[in-house]
Amino acid sequence: MYGQLPPGDYGAYLRKSRVDLEAESRGDEDTYAKHKRVLFDLAKRHNITISKIYQEKPISGERISERPDMMSLLSDVDEGKWTGILVVEVERLARGDTMDQGIVAQAFKYSNTLIVTPMRTFDPNNADDEEYFEFGLYMSRREFKTINRRQQNGRKTAVAEGKYIGNIAPYGYDRKKLPGKGWTLEINPEQAPIIELIFNLYNEPDPEKRMGTARIARYLNEVLKVPTMKNSSWTVATVNGILRNPTYIGNVKWGTRPVVRKRAGKSRPRLAREDTTEEKGLHPAIISEEVFERTQELLRKNNHPRTWDGKVTNPLASLVRCAICGSTMIGRPYKNGSSSLMCIKPNCPTVSTYIHIVEERILDGLKIWLDQYSKQWDDVNPAKTDDELKLKVIRSSIEGMRKKLVILNEQKNEQHNLLERKIYDLDTYMTRSIATKKEIDEIENGIITLEEELSNEGKRIEARSEVIPQVTKVIELYPNTEDPSKRNELLKSVLEMAVYKKDVGGRWSGLADQFELILQPKLSE
Known part of the structure; x- marks a missing residue:
């Protein structure tokens, strides 16, 4: 066309x-x-x-x-x-x-x-x-x-061919351009000793001196105060990634995180080393193959076997955030069958609490919130009439603004006509048309704002009539539900999140339940 x-x-x-x-x-x-x-x-x-x-x-x-x-x-x-x-x-x-x-x-x-x-x-x-x-x-x-x-x-x-294909060099190396085409790595003299230290601490023969990944991260953060490549704190995941990376023995790899496409989107799962392509690289090694293989064996022995088969084992998964650092808190299982809720971020002073105690506090909080919320939403409460009146006022305001918009668009067209008939000169036309456009934009933005408010108000009113029976259902079903995954679904149906704060330990002092918990129910005002 x-x-x-x-x-x-x-x-x-x-x-x-x-x-x-x-x-x-x-x-x-x-x-x-x-x-x-x-x-x-x-x-x-x-x-x-x-x-x-x-x-x-x-x-x-x-x-x-x-x-x-x-x-x-x-x-x-x-x-x-x-x-x-x-x-x-x-x-x-x-x-x-x-x-x-x-x-x-x-x-x-x-x-x-x-x-x-x-x-x-x-x-x-x-x-x-x-x-x-x-x-x-x-x-x-x-x-x-x-x-x-x-x-x-x-x-x-x-x-x-042994070339390094990553865009960013791993910690301990710098990228180096090869003559012609491609890249390799060269040792970073400041970072390479840290890599050697990490492997040595993990492979220490004396069990009393040997450090796991968590202790190594704390040692780097608190004692040596060494920043990561991104100037952030060392974490268990960062140390674990270094210990498993064959780049440090002079190899290059391919296909470690292939893209898996599904209808809902795509993911990049990390494959086991034996399922990837690994070749001898052109770059020098920092760690000997003997030390690296011994490290892999220790990692396999210390790896906690997955018994959950993809199911949620923590009823509070993805629901509770640390009040101090904002991280999502995770469940830490113990050999006796119990588990605690802990913050995963290194150096965060937040103290853990047994998960069953946090669950009880959440249910108590939901009961208190439901009682207060129910009183606000009584059928005989005049607030319901006020809400309906508010909706009526918003709709009336939108209608008035739309009528004004019609008039302004007619005025805009008339300005074009006056310019064509040379009643307006160009300067006059530009001044008045810009002013009219500004007023049109303001009214259009006002309509958008009011329509959003109208939508949100309608959702809030609708939520009030739905949330009370839903929270009541959760409070009734939760104690009788054993499956952690179903418990998690119940809580997520009524909670956006819960913010947890505890900075004083109390395991042996009888203060295990001394913590703050702020609930953020879904669809609340």
Whole structure:
């Protein structure tokens, strides 16, 4: 479809491709600056105004679910907000799989939203344009898969040649450019001794002096005060990752965390060493193979076997946060069958408490909260009438603002007519049209704000009538439910989170239950 575009509201979408990023790394102009110039020239040519630009971060995902600005764009397109969207090429909109391309195509088709490019304007409800658009997306996806396959093969070849393919060197090394193509590693003289120390502490022959990963992390943080590569505190996971990394014996690896795609998204599970590709690297080793293999054997012996088979064993999983550092607290099981709730962050002074005591406190808190909440939501309470009156006032305000918006748009059109009839000079027209647009924008923003308030108020009222029976159900069922996973589901149905604070130990002093717990129920005011 060619020719003049219909009047209306237009947005623009910007996304960088891998080719753009590579060109910028070679010194080319910023892609977004170049594309904005192209799209604004295109808007000027069609005599339209770009009201909003959706600009993805330089590194965005392949799937549209991983691109927040695309998700926002599709939401606005679904609501019919735009007459058209300007983009430098249709391939920028969707380069994911067939399902993603279908989502994009249908969003534009059902909302009757144009796609405007410098080469062509696509009307998704025109059969020829629709076919051309879908073919463009198909070719884009095919090109993407070819490039991706070529890149993966290139990485495999590089690993087979002993080259380091990571973008960031592991702690103890610096990246070094090889003559020609590729990278390797060279030893960082300041960090390498720390790597040797970590392995030596873990492999100490004397059991009294030997340190586990938690003690090593504390030793590095509190005694040596050595920062990590990102200037943060050492954690058990960081130390564990170093002890398992074959890079330190001069090897390079591939496929340790492959992308596993599912309908709900994708994940990157860490594979066992024997299931990955490992080759001799070009870089020097920091640790001998003998020390490394002995470390792996100790790690296997000290590894706690997983008995949960993917099921939740902590009824408070993902629910309780530390009041001091904000970390999510975890369950620590003991050999006697009990478990405690503890903060996982190193050096955090928060003291742990047995999980069953925290559970009892949560139920007591829910009972108190439910009693207070029920009193606020009594059928005979005049507050219900006040809520209905508030909804009526908000709806009336929205209606009044919409009527005012109609008048202002008519006024805007009349200003165009006065300019064409030369009653207004250009300066007068610009001054008055800008003032009118400002007033229109203020009213439109006011309508959006009131509509959000109306929605939230309706949800709050609806929640009041639902949350009371739900919390009552949880309080009744929880004590009689043995499965930790089901207990966790019950609590998550009524709680956003609970904030835990305890900075004084009391295990042997009879003060085990002396802690603060602040509940944040779902859907509460």
